[in-house]
Amino acid sequence: MKLSQENTMTEIYNLILNSKTRDWERSLLLEAKDAIETGANYNETIAKLEAALRPLASRNNLTPDVTDFYQKLIGEYQSELEYDSSKHQVTDPRYQSRAVFAGGCFWCMVEPFEERPGIISVLSGYTGGELENPSYDQVLVGNTGHVEAVEIIFDTRIVQYQELIDLYWQITDPTDDFGQFQDRGTQYRPIIFVQDEEQRQIAEAAKQKIIDSGYYKKPIVTEIRWASAFWPAENYHQEFYKKQPKRYKAIKRSRQQFLTYQHLKGNLRKAFTKNN
Template sequence: METMQLTQEEVLQRIYNLILNPNTREWERYLLTTTKNALADQGNFKEQLAKLEAELRPLALRNNLTPDVTDFYQEITGNDPVVEEAVKEKHFVTDPAYQERAILAGGCFWCMVEPFENHPGIVSVLSGYTGGTIENPSYDQVSSGATGHVEAVEIIFDTRVVRYQELIDLYWQITDPTDDTGQFQDRGAQYRPIIFVTNDEQKRIAEKTKQAVIDSDRYSKPIVTEIRAAETFWPAENYHQEFYKKQPKRYKAIKRERQQFLTYQHLKGKLRVGLRRKKSF
């Protein structure tokens, strides 16, 4: 097992930081503390690190480590994340005259990044949490459904290249506006669809397009997507940023399920509208 370019001191520093990290789970902290103590007692560095990797491996393979521990595991196994912390550092409005923010929640944020990030005029897309009751929430806290937050993406876009209207049109295409208890295979209030508007013009466009979706009669169920004023957007842990680049195979499998559902739903909508028109003649 390789440890990338990390020295023993660097590994120990990461272990110390994870032990102190309030988001580290107790059983993760126990394993990390055991390793730290063994190394403090002059235990063989490579042997202790290999033992830690082996104990973390079953949970890592099931994607059941907390995000920061996941990043550490990827480092010590030679699978350093493709996307670095710079994702968060570069995410800010640099030209207020021609750049604007859009905040959209439509299920798991893993699947909400790629469609927008690859759209012309997008400056940056960041995964995070918003709409809840506590500050700086962790993934575990939001996943519990007890904080009121939803997983969302904050999009910074160049208004000279792309209009907010285009982003909202895309949003309606890639979400299920009839489900307020989750989206697709993701269940829970933290996955409900919400458009968070940052100004009056965004609110006008969001409400107008929502009414257009209602009037289209493509859905047999009520349109439940909320439109709310933007609140503090808390960036998610680094592990979740640009997930589609870090975990392409897993992302493609999730995306495939989502697209299959949307294709079926959109087909039903077309048939519903077609039958309605036939009856009107």
């Protein structure tokens, strides 16, 4: 998908007004907008803008919405992968419910849940903090109180909350309270956000079962907290495993290697304890 001139200008206007756009990004966009509006050659101006954004785009260091815009400029944006937020809602409270889990970078928390039968939608976002509608940059700094998390809408006739809890413990490190795997910082700490008393009891029982098992040498630090406002992350982060498969697979591989080693140690510890 490559932008027309009209759509390009609309995107530039919107990004200039977007509070999540960094100041230096905004200055480049303003420069391009002003140049075109005062008669500069459109193609030359956009080529100059693309060149100015390219170094940081190549290092994945643009803000998410500007990243989407840059990919549209160079014709690499996959519009069919734009997240449809309208599907992320409970349409039948009798048979649908929500679950919210934080377990490190939300890029790696979507696929394991999304591919399970009975999952309606998985949304990446930010929760647990006080700031309203935080940006990725603000959460990344680590002083807003938010964590990266996923909000899951699921069909209770097909999959139960207990099954989601069981999967959560399998794909996270419950002994690390300052991040998960290669992701360091308070915004990556593991937390289960419960929606009601039933979820709280299930989560607490599962946590106690793990503590009692002796599977882990270190203390279990995963928090269980009441759910608070959940703010959707920018489109770039939604279903990242589909948009950036090579990058995602590299991160997933590293995460799985750690978990495999950790689970091996846990199994050996349990076997040793049982035999003694």
